[in-house]
Amino acid sequence: MLPSRARKLPLVLVALAAFGLPLVVTSATYLHILILLFLYAYLTTSWNLVGGFAGVLPLGHAAFVGIGAYTSTILSLQYGVSPWIGMFAGALIAAVVGVIIGLPTFKMRGAYFALATIAFAEGIRVMFENIDHLGPFQINGPRGLQIPPLKTGLVHFMFADKEPYYYIILVMLAAVLALTWAISRSKLGFYLVAGGEEPEAAQALGVNVARAKLAAMAMSSFLTALAGTFWAQFTLYIHPKSVMSLDISFEIAFIALIGGRGSIAGPVLGALLLRPVSDFSRIYFGDTLPGLHLIIFGVVLVLVMLFQPRGLQEPLTRFYQQAMRRLSGGREAAP
Amino acid sequence: MLFIIEDTLNGILMGAIYGLAALGLTVIFGVLKVINFAHGSLLMVGMYVAYWAVLLTGVHPYLSLIVVVPVMFVFGYLLQDILIKPIFKSEKEVREPITVIIVTTGVWYILDNLALLIFGPQYRNIQDNPLRGKMLEIGEMMVSVPKLWGFFTALATALLIYLFLQKTRMGRAVRATSLDRDAASLQGINQYRIYNIAFGLGTAVAGVAGVTLVPFYNIFPTVGVLFDIKCFIIVVLGGLGSIGGALLGGMIIGVIESVGPQFMTATWTEAIVYALFLAFLFLKPSGLFGVKYDW
Numbered sequence: 001m002l003p004s005r006a007r008k009l010p011l012v013l014v015a016l017a018a019f020g021l022p023l024v025v026t027s028a029t030y031l032h033i034l035i036l037l038f039l040y041a042y043l044t045t046s047w048n049l050v051g052g053f054a055g056v057l058p059l060g061h062a063a064f065v066g067i068g069a070y071t072s073t074i075l076s077l078q079y080g081v082s083p084w085i086g087m088f089a090g091a092l093i094a095a096v097v098g099v100i101i102g103l104p105t106f107k108m109r110g111a112y113f114a115l116a117t118i119a120f121a122e123g124i125r126v127m128f129e130n131i132d133h134l135g136p137f138q139i140n141g142p143r144g145l146q147i148p149p150l151k152t153g154l155v156h157f158m159f160a161d162k163e164p165y166y167y168i169i170l171v172m173l174a175a176v177l178a179l180t181w182a183i184s185r186s187k188l189g190f191y192l193v194a195g196g197e198e199p200e201a202a203q204a205l206g207v208n209v210a211r212a213k214l215a216a217m218a219m220s221s222f223l224t225a226l227a228g229t230f231w232a233q234f235t236l237y238i239h240p241k242s243v244m245s246l247d248i249s250f251e252i253a254f255i256a257l258i259g260g261r262g263s264i265a266g267p268v269l270g271a272l273l274l275r276p277v278s279d280f281s282r283i284y285f286g287d288t289l290p291g292l293h294l295i296i297f298g299v300v301l302v303l304v305m306l307f308q309p310r311g312l313q314e315p316l317t318r319f320y321q322q323a324m325r326r327l328s329g330g331r332e333a334a335p
Numbered sequence: 336m337l338f339i340i341e342d343t344l345n346g347i348l349m350g351a352i353y354g355l356a357a358l359g360l361t362v363i364f365g366v367l368k369v370i371n372f373a374h375g376s377l378l379m380v381g382m383y384v385a386y387w388a389v390l391l392t393g394v395h396p397y398l399s400l401i402v403v404v405p406v407m408f409v410f411g412y413l414l415q416d417i418l419i420k421p422i423f424k425s426e427k428e429v430r431e432p433i434t435v436i437i438v439t440t441g442v443w444y445i446l447d448n449l450a451l452l453i454f455g456p457q458y459r460n461i462q463d464n465p466l467r468g469k470m471l472e473i474g475e476m477m478v479s480v481p482k483l484w485g486f487f488t489a490l491a492t493a494l495l496i497y498l499f500l501q502k503t504r505m506g507r508a509v510r511a512t513s514l515d516r517d518a519a520s521l522q523g524i525n526q527y528r529i530y531n532i533a534f535g536l537g538t539a540v541a542g543v544a545g546v547t548l549v550p551f552y553n554i555f556p557t558v559g560v561l562f563d564i565k566c567f568i569i570v571v572l573g574g575l576g577s578i579g580g581a582l583l584g585g586m587i588i589g590v591i592e593s594v595g596p597q598f599m600t601a602t603w604t605e606a607i608v609y610a611l612f613l614a615f616l617f618l619k620p621s622g623l624f625g626v627k628y629d630w
Contacts, residue, residue: 057433059440104617111370114436115567116616122564123609130602246560250440257437290456291448291556298445305438306421 018170022163031162035234037275038169039227044256044267045176046223050216051253052261053189055196056106057114060121061252064094064221066128066244068228073145073238074137083157087229091222098221099214106213118246125244144239147232157233165234172230176223180264192216193262251278254297258304260311269313274300341476342594348482350589352547354582355489356562357569359540362496365576366513366533372439375563376446377538381407381545382554383450389461389549396464396550397484403542411538412531418442419534420527443563450556458553466550485547492543493578496536509533513576568612574622583623
């Protein structure tokens with residue numbers, strides 16, 4: 001282990017750099033790319049709570065993005081409720097839904113859980129594409145919902161520039177990382193890891209594995225839905241394909257898996273490495289080589305799974321720790 | 336009343352083709368105990384192989400089986416040998432490595448987007464083939480001829496696989512591995528070779544399903560996704576690993592899709608299928624004919 005000062009210093013530097021970045025990056029395009037990068041880092045970190053720590057493979061998280069986006073948007077369009085409040089309303093709904101999915105599926109083998117989450121997410125998307133009204137709520141089917149940019153300002157969660165969005169998602173990311181860190185050191189975190197790796201042994205020691213997984217699922221879906229509202233307010237237009245498509249679910253899972261599931265740094269690392277690939281290949285090769293970034297994602301995913309199944313964070317962490325040890329003059333004893 | 340019978344009939348025919356596609360998935364699951372998430376993409380590859388074989392030679396669509404089956408078998412064999420075998424070897428103690436799901440999902444994305452890159456997003460179909468648009472009149476009912484061909488192909492394929500598993504020495508080795516891989520290894524069966532063969536077989540069956548679709552279905556890079564999710568649903572419905580269950584599950588889905596639109600918007604039937612799937616997952620995850628041990 002490294003001394004705590006040597007571990008904290010780089011963190012502080014990274015945080016400072018992240019907060020100062022918009023001063024340097026003034027291009028709207030690059031800021032947009034950075035916002036999406038943080039958004040995905042946030043989404044994958046939320047996914048990681050259940051996909052990483054609980055050792056199952058959820059492949060339908062887009063459903064929660066969609067629930068969050070639609071709830072806050074419907075509330076603000078039809079009832080004038082601030083998206084900030086709608087954000088948490090959506091998150092609560094998502095958490096309940098997450099528990100409902102998890103309740104019967106966590107007892108099953110891994111593949112069933114993955115299948116159930118896919119079917120569930122696709123089912124919700126199909127429903128939203130077919131429904132114009134859900135009771136008093138306007139959904140508009142495949143046309144989706146447009147948010148008219150009338151009132152800007154913090155209260156309305158709507159801004160003319162990209163900088164405020166940047167800071168909001170940055171704070172959200174920092175918060176979710178802190179939460180993950182806290183959970184990973186809490187009893188719940190240990191229960192999750194134990195239940196994910198050795199369910200029978202954990203059960204025998206009196207750990208309620210199913211309940212720990214449900215708690216993780218509830219938190220994960222809650223947090224994912226918050227990002228859905230952010231997405232809606234950032235793009236100001238949502239439709240079932242844009243917030244609930246299978247591709248979103250898979251991209252979240254892929255990024256986390258490549259970065260390293262079950263670790264705190266893994267999902268962020270994955271987003272840092274993969275989001276630029278996806279954005280730049282879309283910008284430069286979008287017309288000539290469609291889908292290139294998904295091929296790259298797939299190839300990287302397969303290679304990582306074959307050679308580095310715990311994700312890229314593992315070799316990088318080792319490398320980093322060695323470098324830090326060398327920097328501190330080799331005074332540290334070998335770990 | 337008549338049109339409901341007509342729809343049911345056509346639903347059963349189409350459903351048998353779904354079942355045929357799911358058959359490959361169930362064969363792979365039966366032996367490897369993992370779900371191949373790339374199955375729909377393998378079907379898509381089979382469709383493109385058949386499409387080009389028919390287009391370049393101008394033969395009857397079903398003659399393309401001569402090319403499709405061996406090509407797909409080798410493709411599946413190598414896929415398992417190169418990408419999936421290493422995982423089984425490194426995670427020996429895990430009965431159902433989640434890593435395999437992840438790798439096959441990666442393969443799904445690679446194949447779908449490679450097809451998009453190479454063939455473009457356009458819908459292709461074979462306009463002048465002897466089966467396209469043909470209808471058979473039974474009294475006042477119309478039955479699609481290409482789907483009828485698909486139906487009988489599905490039954491024949493299921494029968495052939497059944498015979499292979501029951502009557503041949505290799506089939507017995509496959510069944511032994513599927514029951515208990517360690518015990519089978521102790522009897523001198525090379526379990527990894529059996530995995531390769533099972534995966535090749537499943538992929539070849541996906542190819543056969545592709546051939547039955549080519550005469551009347553559109554071919555496009557993401558066509559596999561439609562079948563992927565349907566195949567998952569079918570195998571869970573019928574019971575993972577069960578050959579008859581795959582066919583029956585397919586027919587159930589086919590009938591829902593074909594009769595449903597008489598009573599509601601066509602897209603709603605899709606939601607009904609998902610709901611049925613979730614209901615089965617929650618209430619009877621072993622499906623109609625599945626073994627309880629397998630879930």
